[in-house]
Amino acid sequence: MGKSQETFNKKEKEKKRLKKRQDKLVKKEERKANSNKGGDMEDMFAYVDEYGQISDTPPDPTIKKKVIKAENIELGVPKREASNEDPVKKGKIEFFNDAKGFGFIKEDETGEKYFVHINGMSEKCVEGDKVSFELERGMKGMNAVRVTKI
Secondary structure, eight states, X not given: OOOOSOOHHHHHHHHHHHHHHHHHHHHHHXXXXXXXXXXXXXXXXXXXXXXXXXXXXXXXXXXXXXXXOGGGOOOSSOOOOOOOOOSOEEEEEEEEETTTTEXXXXXXXXXXXXXXXXXXXXXXXXXXXXXXXXXXXXSSSEEEEEEEEO
Protein backbone atom coordinates (compact mmCIF):
# COMPACT_ATOMS: atom_id res chain seq x y z
CA MET A 1 0.00 0.00 0.00
CA GLY A 2 1.06 3.55 -0.73
CA LYS A 3 1.63 6.36 1.70
CA SER A 4 -1.17 8.67 2.67
CA GLN A 5 -1.44 11.75 0.42
CA GLU A 6 -2.24 13.96 3.39
CA THR A 7 0.84 16.03 4.33
CA PHE A 8 1.48 18.13 7.41
CA ASN A 9 0.79 21.35 5.45
CA LYS A 10 -2.58 20.05 4.23
CA LYS A 11 -3.56 19.12 7.79
CA GLU A 12 -2.63 22.61 9.04
CA LYS A 13 -4.67 24.31 6.29
CA GLU A 14 -7.69 22.12 7.11
CA LYS A 15 -7.38 23.02 10.81
CA LYS A 16 -7.26 26.76 9.98
CA ARG A 17 -10.29 26.43 7.71
CA LEU A 18 -12.32 24.66 10.41
CA LYS A 19 -11.25 27.23 13.04
CA LYS A 20 -12.34 30.07 10.75
CA ARG A 21 -15.72 28.42 10.22
CA GLN A 22 -16.17 28.01 13.99
CA ASP A 23 -15.22 31.65 14.65
CA LYS A 24 -17.72 32.78 12.02
CA LEU A 25 -20.51 30.75 13.62
CA VAL A 26 -19.67 32.16 17.07
CA LYS A 27 -19.81 35.74 15.76
CA LYS A 28 -23.13 35.03 14.02
CA GLU A 29 -24.66 33.70 17.24
CA GLU A 30 -23.30 36.70 19.16
CA ARG A 31 -24.90 39.14 16.69
CA LYS A 32 -28.22 37.34 16.96
CA ALA A 33 -28.14 37.47 20.74
CA ASN A 34 -27.22 41.19 20.89
CA SER A 35 -29.48 42.46 18.11
CA ASN A 36 -32.51 44.49 19.06
CA LYS A 37 -34.36 43.80 15.83
CA GLY A 38 -37.98 44.79 16.00
CA GLY A 39 -37.20 47.10 18.93
CA ASP A 40 -38.91 50.31 19.86
CA MET A 41 -40.04 52.63 17.06
CA GLU A 42 -38.43 55.64 18.80
CA ASP A 43 -35.02 53.98 18.42
CA MET A 44 -35.38 54.03 14.64
CA PHE A 45 -36.03 57.77 14.28
CA ALA A 46 -33.28 60.21 13.34
CA TYR A 47 -33.61 63.99 13.51
CA VAL A 48 -31.78 66.75 11.68
CA ASP A 49 -30.95 69.85 13.73
CA GLU A 50 -30.77 73.47 12.49
CA TYR A 51 -27.12 73.00 11.49
CA GLY A 52 -27.82 69.94 9.34
CA GLN A 53 -26.37 67.44 11.84
CA ILE A 54 -28.14 64.11 12.35
CA SER A 55 -29.04 63.34 15.97
CA ASP A 56 -31.23 60.89 17.86
CA THR A 57 -32.90 63.52 20.05
CA PRO A 58 -35.93 65.45 18.78
CA PRO A 59 -35.56 69.21 18.24
CA ASP A 60 -36.39 71.54 21.13
CA PRO A 61 -39.66 73.37 20.34
CA THR A 62 -38.76 76.28 22.67
CA ILE A 63 -35.97 77.49 20.37
CA LYS A 64 -36.96 80.50 18.28
CA LYS A 65 -36.78 79.89 14.55
CA LYS A 66 -35.45 82.52 12.17
CA VAL A 67 -37.97 83.72 9.63
CA ILE A 68 -36.44 84.13 6.19
CA LYS A 69 -38.35 85.81 3.39
CA ALA A 70 -38.15 84.16 -0.01
CA GLU A 71 -37.50 87.55 -1.67
CA ASN A 72 -34.26 87.92 0.31
CA ILE A 73 -32.75 84.69 -1.03
CA GLU A 74 -30.37 85.50 -3.84
CA LEU A 75 -29.72 82.79 -6.39
CA GLY A 76 -26.57 82.80 -8.46
CA VAL A 77 -23.57 85.08 -8.21
CA PRO A 78 -24.26 88.40 -6.48
CA LYS A 79 -23.93 91.46 -8.67
CA ARG A 80 -20.62 93.22 -8.34
CA GLU A 81 -20.86 96.80 -7.28
CA ALA A 82 -19.12 99.33 -9.46
CA SER A 83 -15.63 99.97 -8.12
CA ASN A 84 -13.83 103.28 -8.24
CA GLU A 85 -10.66 101.50 -9.32
CA ASP A 86 -8.83 103.12 -12.24
CA PRO A 87 -8.78 100.68 -15.20
CA VAL A 88 -5.49 102.16 -16.46
CA LYS A 89 -2.51 100.62 -14.67
CA LYS A 90 1.14 101.55 -14.75
CA GLY A 91 4.12 99.25 -14.99
CA LYS A 92 7.43 98.41 -16.58
CA ILE A 93 8.20 96.03 -19.43
CA GLU A 94 10.21 93.20 -17.82
CA PHE A 95 10.77 91.13 -20.95
CA PHE A 96 9.93 91.55 -24.62
CA ASN A 97 10.88 89.37 -27.59
CA ASP A 98 10.64 91.37 -30.84
CA ALA A 99 11.11 88.27 -32.99
CA LYS A 100 8.14 86.44 -31.47
CA GLY A 101 6.08 89.55 -30.66
CA PHE A 102 5.26 89.01 -27.00
CA GLY A 103 6.50 89.93 -23.55
CA PHE A 104 5.57 90.58 -19.93
CA ILE A 105 4.74 93.75 -18.02
CA LYS A 106 5.26 93.99 -14.25
CA GLU A 107 2.68 96.21 -12.55
CA ASP A 108 4.13 98.85 -10.18
CA GLU A 109 1.51 98.61 -7.41
CA THR A 110 1.03 94.86 -6.99
CA GLY A 111 4.15 93.49 -8.65
CA GLU A 112 2.08 91.07 -10.74
CA LYS A 113 3.24 90.17 -14.25
CA TYR A 114 0.88 90.28 -17.20
CA PHE A 115 1.29 88.88 -20.70
CA VAL A 116 1.39 91.42 -23.55
CA HIS A 117 1.26 90.74 -27.29
CA ILE A 118 2.57 93.12 -29.92
CA ASN A 119 -1.02 93.54 -31.24
CA GLY A 120 -2.00 95.01 -27.85
CA MET A 121 0.61 97.79 -28.13
CA SER A 122 -0.24 101.13 -29.67
CA GLU A 123 3.43 102.10 -30.12
CA LYS A 124 6.82 100.33 -30.19
CA CYS A 125 8.18 99.53 -26.73
CA VAL A 126 11.35 97.82 -25.51
CA GLU A 127 12.47 96.21 -22.24
CA GLY A 128 12.70 98.67 -19.35
CA ASP A 129 10.15 101.16 -20.73
CA LYS A 130 7.57 102.58 -18.32
CA VAL A 131 4.10 101.98 -19.75
CA SER A 132 0.43 102.39 -18.94
CA PHE A 133 -1.98 99.59 -19.86
CA GLU A 134 -5.40 98.11 -19.31
CA LEU A 135 -6.22 94.49 -18.46
CA GLU A 136 -8.41 92.12 -20.42
CA ARG A 137 -9.20 88.48 -19.71
CA GLY A 138 -7.42 86.17 -22.14
CA MET A 139 -7.50 82.39 -22.62
CA LYS A 140 -4.82 81.71 -19.99
CA GLY A 141 -5.30 84.70 -17.70
CA MET A 142 -5.15 88.46 -17.73
CA ASN A 143 -3.51 90.15 -20.74
CA ALA A 144 -2.25 93.72 -21.01
CA VAL A 145 -3.92 95.67 -23.83
CA ARG A 146 -3.83 99.26 -25.07
CA VAL A 147 -0.20 99.60 -23.94
CA THR A 148 1.32 103.07 -24.30
CA LYS A 149 4.65 104.57 -23.24
CA ILE A 150 4.68 107.05 -20.38
